[in-house]
Amino acid sequence: MCNNFCVLLGKKFSCDQCPARFENYDDLIKHAREVHHHAIVRCQDCGKEFIHEKDRLHHVRQEHVKKTRFRENKNLYRHDV
Numbered sequence: 835m836c837n838n839f840c841v842l843l844g845k846k847f848s849c850d851q852c853p854a855r856f857e858n859y860d861d862l863i864k865h866a867r868e869v870h871h872h873a874i875v876r877c878q879d880c881g882k883e884f885i886h887e888k889d890r891l892h893h894v895r896q897e898h899v900k901k902t903r904f905r906e907n908k909n910l911y912r913h914d915v
């Protein structure tokens with residue numbers, strides 16, 4: 835029975851509402867939505883889904899704000915679609 839136990843220990847994302855743990859954030863979101871009917875927030879820029887508004891804000895800050903600034907500063911690498 836060590837197998838299950840050890841696998842559980844290695845999983846990084848744990849559910850707020852039950853002891854379930856997941857290796858991928860996507861799996862956790864799926865679980866929260868399907869099992870707990872948790873409201874999911876979605877990034878308006880890329881469509882990525884998050885469980886908490888603060889996670890989405892963090893993502894926007896990390897992924898989009900920086901890149902937007904980078905684009906503004908470095909016009910050398912323009913390849914707008």
Ligand SMILES: [Zn+2]
Nearest residue numbers: 849851852854
């Ligand atoms: Zn859960």
Ligand SMILES: [Zn+2]
Nearest residue numbers: 877879880882
């Ligand atoms: Zn995004």
